[in-house]
Amino acid sequence: MDVIEIKNNQKIKRAEIPVTDFENFTKKIISYDVRVVNLFAKKENGQNRLYCIFANDKEKRLFLTTTYVGGSYPSLTLKKPCLQMFERVIYEEENILPEGHPFLKPVRKQDGNNYEFLKSHDLQTHEVAVGPVHAGIIEPGHFRFLCNGERVNHLEIQLGFQHRGVESLMKKRPSIQLAESICGDSTIAHSMAYARAMESLSNIDVTHREKLIRLIALEMERMAIHVGDIGAVAGDVAYQMAANILGVTRTLVINTMLELSGSRFGKGLMKLGGVNYDIDDVIREKILKMLDEVNDRTDKTVKAMFGHATVVSRLENTGVVGKKRAREIGLVGMAARACGEEFDARIYDDYSNFEITTLKTGDVYARTYLRYLEIKKSTTLIKNMLAELDGEFSKQRYTLNLEPDSFVFSILEGWRGEICHCVMTDSNSFIDTYKIKDASFNNWFGLALAVRNNQISDFPVCNKSFNLSYCGFDL
Amino acid sequence: MFETLKTQVLQKNQLIKDIRTATPKDRFRGLPSIDPEKCPDWKQLQQNCPAKAMLDDYKIDLGKCTLCGECEHLCKDGGIKFGKNHKIGASDRNDLIVNGEINPIKASEAIKKYFGKSLKLRQVSAGGCNSCEMELNACSNANFDMGRYGIDFVASPRHADGVVITGPITKNMAKALEDTFEACSEPRIIILVGACAISGGVFQNSEELDRSFLEKHKVDLYIPGCPAHPLTIINAILDLIGAK
Numbered sequence: 280m281d282v283i284e285i286k287n288n289q290k291i292k293r294a295e296i297p298v299t300d301f302e303n304f305t306k307k308i309i310s311y312d313v314r315v316v317n318l319f320a321k322k323e324n325g326q327n328r329l330y331c332i333f334a335n336d337k338e339k340r341l342f343l344t345t346t347y348v349g350g351s352y353p354s355l356t357l358k359k360p361c362l363q364m365f366e367r368v369i370y371e372e373e374n375i376l377p378e379g380h381p382f383l384k385p386v387r388k389q390d391g392n393n394y395e396f397l398k399s400h401d402l403q404t405h406e407v408a409v410g411p412v413h414a415g416i417i418e419p420g421h422f423r424f425l426c427n428g429e430r431v432n433h434l435e436i437q438l439g440f441q442h443r444g445v446e447s448l449m450k451k452r453p454s455i456q457l458a459e460s461i462c463g464d465s466t467i468a469h470s471m472a473y474a475r476a477m478e479s480l481s482n483i484d485v486t487h488r489e490k491l492i493r494l495i496a497l498e499m500e501r502m503a504i505h506v507g508d509i510g511a512v513a514g515d516v517a518y519q520m521a522a523n524i525l526g527v528t529r530t531l532v533i534n535t536m537l538e539l540s541g542s543r544f545g546k547g548l549m550k551l552g553g554v555n556y557d558i559d560d561v562i563r564e565k566i567l568k569m570l571d572e573v574n575d576r577t578d579k580t581v582k583a584m585f586g587h588a589t590v591v592s593r594l595e596n597t598g599v600v601g602k603k604r605a606r607e608i609g610l611v612g613m614a615a616r617a618c619g620e621e622f623d624a625r626i627y628d629d630y631s632n633f634e635i636t637t638l639k640t641g642d643v644y645a646r647t648y649l650r651y652l653e654i655k656k657s658t659t660l661i662k663n664m665l666a667e668l669d670g671e672f673s674k675q676r677y678t679l680n681l682e683p684d685s686f687v688f689s690i691l692e693g694w695r696g697e698i699c700h701c702v703m704t705d706s707n708s709f710i711d712t713y714k715i716k717d718a719s720f721n722n723w724f725g726l727a728l729a730v731r732n733n734q735i736s737d738f739p740v741c742n743k744s745f746n747l748s749y750c751g752f753d754l
Numbered sequence: 755m756f757e758t759l760k761t762q763v764l765q766k767n768q769l770i771k772d773i774r775t776a777t778p779k780d781r782f783r784g785l786p787s788i789d790p791e792k793c794p795d796w797k798q799l800q801q802n803c804p805a806k807a808m809l810d811d812y813k814i815d816l817g818k819c820t821l822c823g824e825c826e827h828l829c830k831d832g833g834i835k836f837g838k839n840h841k842i843g844a845s846d847r848n849d850l851i852v853n854g855e856i857n858p859i860k861a862s863e864a865i866k867k868y869f870g871k872s873l874k875l876r877q878v879s880a881g882g883c884n885s886c887e888m889e890l891n892a893c894s895n896a897n898f899d900m901g902r903y904g905i906d907f908v909a910s911p912r913h914a915d916g917v918v919i920t921g922p923i924t925k926n927m928a929k930a931l932e933d934t935f936e937a938c939s940e941p942r943i944i945i946l947v948g949a950c951a952i953s954g955g956v957f958q959n960s961e962e963l964d965r966s967f968l969e970k971h972k973v974d975l976y977i978p979g980c981p982a983h984p985l986t987i988i989n990a991i992l993d994l995i996g997a998k
């Protein structure tokens with residue numbers, strides 16, 4: 280056996296994980312039909328072992344395979360470009376060289392100014408450097424544009440400024456609060472992925488009611504961000520009306536989140552074994568009222584915004600990523616669905632009858648309008664789940680009691696895209712591997728490609744349409 | 755055009771009229787109070803605290819506390835309560851060590867004189883998780899409208915009267931933070947927003963931090979929370995500049 284099928288949030292024993300030779304490993308993961316969800320390396324008994332989790336989304340199946348490599352191996356990026364970032368991380372963290380990797384640059388480690396950006400020798404080309412500190416209230420990252428006049432020929436994005444060492448802290452002192460701070464705009468998503476992984480490893484069951492409350496919170500988080508981001512895109516094309524209205528419409532969603540969890544971002548909601556706060560009749564009514572109001576305001580604003588020729592002309596055909604390119608570079612989540620890719624990790628989750636929504640054009644318009652469609656979808660999902668909400672709310676509190684020598688993989692769809700937490704325990708039940716992947720990990724490269732051949736003044740609107748996380752990437 | 759105007763009219767006015775008296779919604783976790791007699795298992799609670807914010811003398815250090823409420827849930831006799839008081843900013847680090855009450859922010863005459871009517875700030879995220887950043891953005895939206903007091907965030911440190919720092923200050927951001935601060939002309943102030951910025955928060959023990967900036971410079975205002983609520987932020991800044 281060279282591959283094992285794994286289920287979302289279901290632990291397996293590490294002894295069950297198969298090992299195959301490198302050639303077969305490569306064959307398994309580079310096939311066009313499979314999507315590599317995570318690839319990482321781990322030192323085991325003095326040997327380097329590569330772990331790869333891949334998905335066959337059409338059949339809704341997840342697989343795991345591993346292989347041993349020496350101090351180097353032929354880079355897989357040449358065969359499957361979407362692996363480029365995974366291999367850079369493997370090189371940086373475990374010092375295993377992917378031979379022939381086209382741009383083996385630092386990911387999160389920075390020692391002085393040794394990052395070498397791509398240079399152009401063309402005298403017509405000039406460089407524009409932006410960051411790490413940007414003009415707005417936003418996280419740090421460095422952007423280096425190569426431009427010919429107004430046109431962007433190339434964009435290179437250097438990250439790592441936010442690196443806080445989350446994965447190593449997770450191994451020493453795992454906590455919900457740490458998971459909540461991986462990426463603050465995806466608080467619910469990351470804390471939920473953490474809690475599910477830990478519950479599986481500790482044999483804790485979550486009641487049906489609490490599973491639904493988690494999903495309701497996740498959909499509320501999605502709504503809040505999408506409402507705010509449509510507003511932010513509007514602001515970037517100077518359509519201030521929508522920017523203002525949607526900015527305060529987002530407040531309605533997050534204030535309801537505060538009434539549920541005590542925090543506008545849902546911090547403090549998740550606990551090991553469920554949630555800290557129940558949705559009683561009062562909160563249920565508040566959520567329903569909020570949904571009606573948010574939908575009413577969003578419908579009207581979006582109708583006005585997308586009916587406005589000056590707005591639409593800035594969004595259409597701007598920052599295009601085609602479907603083929605999206606597959607090549609491994610785009611995930613909302614950005615991939617805007618190009619027509621049918622990826623949505625919600626198919627691996629507890630939703631009943633989930634159908635994927637996609638758009639085709641892959642431009643800023645699609646990435647913005649898809650958010651509106653997702654708001655509508657989340658509204659329906661929340662209403663259905665609120666109607667379904669019954670059964671016990673458990674007040675029991677659990678502590679971590681991890682099974683030794685186990686492996687668990689947790690995937691869920693945050694608002695940006697898939698969020699994966701992969702945890703392994705050693706023979707003493709300590710966590711010896713904690714691998715986090717935010718959707719931003721896949722999608723930053725998509726942004727770099729989206730702005731090619733666009734005007735540099737369209738960069739902000741391209742950036743907002745993706746709205747990627749710096750800290751979710753830097754960890 | 756008509757569609758835009760119609761939408762704008764239907765929207766009505768969303769402004770919070772009085773920031774000074776407005777309060778966050780119910781269930782908000784603000785200033786904590788502790789009844790030592792009802793906390794027999796304090797030692798246990800201290801160990802469980804993810805931010806190590808619970809001190810030996812039955813006080814909570816808001817500079818570290820993420821207001822997660824874990825101790826409130828765990829304390830069986832209800833000895834710990836997070837109250838509704840959201841005005842938890844402080845001008846002195848020691849004032850953040852609290853039980854039930856907090857010292858008011860002291861506005862210095864100099865700050866009042868220079869910045870009382872106009873304060874332009876440059877924000878630097880130094881490892882922040884984007885929740886404090888989003889709340890700082892929210893301070894300027896049509897609900898909170900901090901600009902009405904002459905307090906704004908500006909794009910360039912050259913235009914700024916000080917920096918607002920979020921995040922635990924990573925090694926990779928230490929130099930950029932120092933550079934940004936140096937680019938602000940004097941007199942200039944420093945405001946820390948969020949538990950991460952004040953103490954490192956849940957990242958206190960990370961090896962990837964470099965907090966030497968805070969040893970070199972005096973901090974003028976501490977605004978705790980995880981993230982800090984916009985009402986907490988605006989009220990604290992108003993107190994600092996001596997506004998009514």
